[in-house]
Amino acid sequence: MSMKVGDFVVERLHAWGVRRIYGYPGDGINGVIGALQRADSIEFIQVRHEEMAAFMAVAHAKFTGELGVCLSTGGPGATHLITGLYDGKLDHAPVLAICGQAEATVRGASYQQELNLDRMFADVAGFVQEASSPAQVRHLFDRSIRVAKADNIPSVIILPKDIQDEEYEEPAVAHGFTRSGVGYSKPKIIPEDADLSKAAEVLNAGKKVAILVGAGARGTAPQLIEMATLLGAGIAKALLGKDVLPDDLPFATGAIGLLGTEPSWDLMQGCDTLLMVGTGFPWSEFLPKDGAARAVQIDIKASMLSLRYPVDVGLHGDAAATLKALLPLIQRKEDREWAKTIETNITGWWKKLEGRAKAEANPVNPQRVVWEMSPLLPANAIVTSDSGSCANWYARDFRVQQGQAASLSGGLASMGAAVPYAIGAKFAHPDRPVIALVGDGAMQMNNMAELITVQKYWKRWADPRWIVCVFNNQDLNEVTWEQRVMEGNPRFEASQDIPDFAYAKFGELLGLRGIFVDSPGRLASAWQEALSSDRPVVLEVKTDPEVAPLPPHVTFKEARSFMPAMAKGDRGAGRVISDTARQVVDGLFGKRD
Structure with missing residues (x-):
């Protein structure tokens, strides 16, 4: 025909x-x-x-x-x-x-x-x-x-x-035509035995081993756990690798980089050996200083090898297959002091994070929004985050469980990706609850209209639970803090102020459920209501823009820039919470430098 x-x-x-x-x-x-x-x-x-x-x-x-x-x-x-x-x-x-x-x-x-x-x-x-x-x-x-x-x-x-609209023609069996076919299966690429042996020598010789994983390590959790256990290593996660491992592991230090944790910073600064698996983590200033650590890297793309840090052995191969081939060559380290230090740092960090999340704010501390969400999520939940300050709380306060999935716009760090990501995730997995964490800037930019898409299709989903949590602080918050900390400028209202909007009521207008929260004591029950709803939910939380999304390590330069910004008439200077000021002062006097 x-x-x-x-x-x-x-x-x-x-x-x-x-x-x-x-x-x-x-x-x-x-x-x-x-x-x-x-x-x-x-x-x-x-x-x-x-x-x-x-x-x-x-x-x-x-x-x-x-x-x-x-x-x-x-x-x-x-x-x-x-x-x-x-x-x-x-x-x-x-x-x-x-x-x-x-x-x-x-x-x-x-x-x-x-x-x-x-x-x-x-x-x-x-x-x-x-x-x-x-x-x-x-x-x-x-x-x-x-x-x-x-x-x-x-x-x-x-x-x-x-x-x-033309009639389709099969390519002729003749000169000037080519005939192609359907089908492709990815091969398992494994490095040569000699390279695996070199990598094992580096890892076995190290006394303080750190592991950094990215999205390319997805599906390798059993091998990574065995590797970390043998080496007494800690594992830090690049943002795109957040769901590679659950956060309840005693050696999982959490995110790394500007949105990272103190244990991950300490891990990288204290290690003498580094294993990188499936990661293109861009911020090399958060990795060991040149010469401070010997390194091995595994990546399926040869172009990524030795790109962020000069490695001793670059292993071009599939992460799971390469780790499986490498593990029999790894010797268990009997000295566990490094492992104990990592575990102690992690335990202390979670306590510190809880204190920060529960610190007073006006009206709601944005960290607490995610802190309260995390333990309530089902084991099969999918979480997406937008760029901006909400990504900080996603990176630090969302404690990933085994079986959960998560992602965001990583390399591009584009605003406006969380809601379409959540819609794509829901169509791919209609039987799993999906949660999007979104700032009000991204919501106004291009995400509100896609709630109409949710309204159009949600009744097709086997599990109706689809939640967008909007951090309403009327501020382009990440950039506000970048202006203060990186540029030393006070908040520029002309560029940073954004209109207030009733996001929860907009959801109700579409036939979705709207929940509004302006009190920290209401957060846990609001999340419970959203997660038990019979339809998609717009959860709007009135959050405090003066809670700083500071990096785990405040440099002297950043701290020195921040203090003049506060003195130049920044309208938030008087309301920056005490914990934020303490972090900056620590950086100013070099306590973590």
Whole structure:
């Protein structure tokens, strides 16, 4: 039977295992939309904005390990996709974007919505190509999907409007044609035995071993636990690796970096040996100083080896398979003093964190929002966070349990990703509760509209529990503190003030449940109500913008900048809580430098 190119596209996507596409229609992609309608084999999720579709596709890839797919018309629809696709590129997520385009017959004529999309997507995509004939479409889709899955990177296919509606032609068995096929399975890549032996020699020789894991270590928890137990090591987690290990392990020091913990800082500054697994953690100032530690790194991408820290042995390989091959070569360390120090630091840190979370604030301490949430979450919960100050509390106060999943926009650190991530996670796992932590800035930027998407689809979900927690402090809080601590400037109201808005009431207007909290004593019961709701919830908490999201180590330079900012008429100077001031003063006088 004859079929149109659009029908072949849908058939081929289905053959590759695609069962869901996030997107927004438009005349430039109507040929594919019509084919989706005719086939009724792939679910189409209509979002409110194409950027959100790309974020949802990234979330699908992150929370399933499968290919995420998004779709848009050409012109502005395609340009809207690009931020979400960059999120996928920087966080190594396999995503396919399908974009419409002006008719092939008018390409080069400055036609309406005609953009050179292949050039625009050239940097973000591992493979990008515009179709020019029906016989070309088969290998374009096969190759684009294979590249995306193999390299964990976005691919983009651009389909001119008229090509979609032409009769599909199989490529001929003739010169000038190529015939491709469906299917790809990732191999297990393991380093040479000689390199594994060199790595084991470094790790066995170390007396104070630290391990740093990222998203590339996902699925390696048993091997990491065995490695840490043998070496008496502590394990710090890059932000994208937050759910690699549960936080109740005695050697798990938590997050590292600007949003990290004191035990992770102490681990890196005190170690003499470092093992990095599946991480591209960018902030090298939080790693040991050059020459202070010998290092081994495992990564599936050779380009990431020895990039953040000069390693003695770089192991190019799959994290799980490489750890499994390395473990038999590791000797158990009998001296456990280093391990005891790590455990003591962790125990003290959780107590300190509880004190900070329960410190008085006006009206609600934002740390406490997540501190109260964490123990109430079911063991199968999925948590997403936006960028901004809420990511600090996600990184530090959310104590991940075995079986839970979590992620955020890591490499791109884009505002506005938490809600589409949570929607993508919910469609991928409709039987699991999903929670999004969002600042009011990101909520106003582009997340509120996607609550309409939730309203449209939530009754399809097996478990209706989907919660967005909005930190309402009327401040672009992360940047406010960066202005104070990094620049030494007082808060700039013109850039930092954002309007107050009744987020919970907006949720109720949509038929969702709205819960408003402006008292710390109400937090625990509010979370319990949200987690037992029979419909999605907008939980709005009025939080104090003067609780500082300070890094675990305040440098002398940062502390010196902060104090003048407080003296320059910053309106929050008189309300910065005492614990914040104490942290800064400690930095000023070098107690942690």
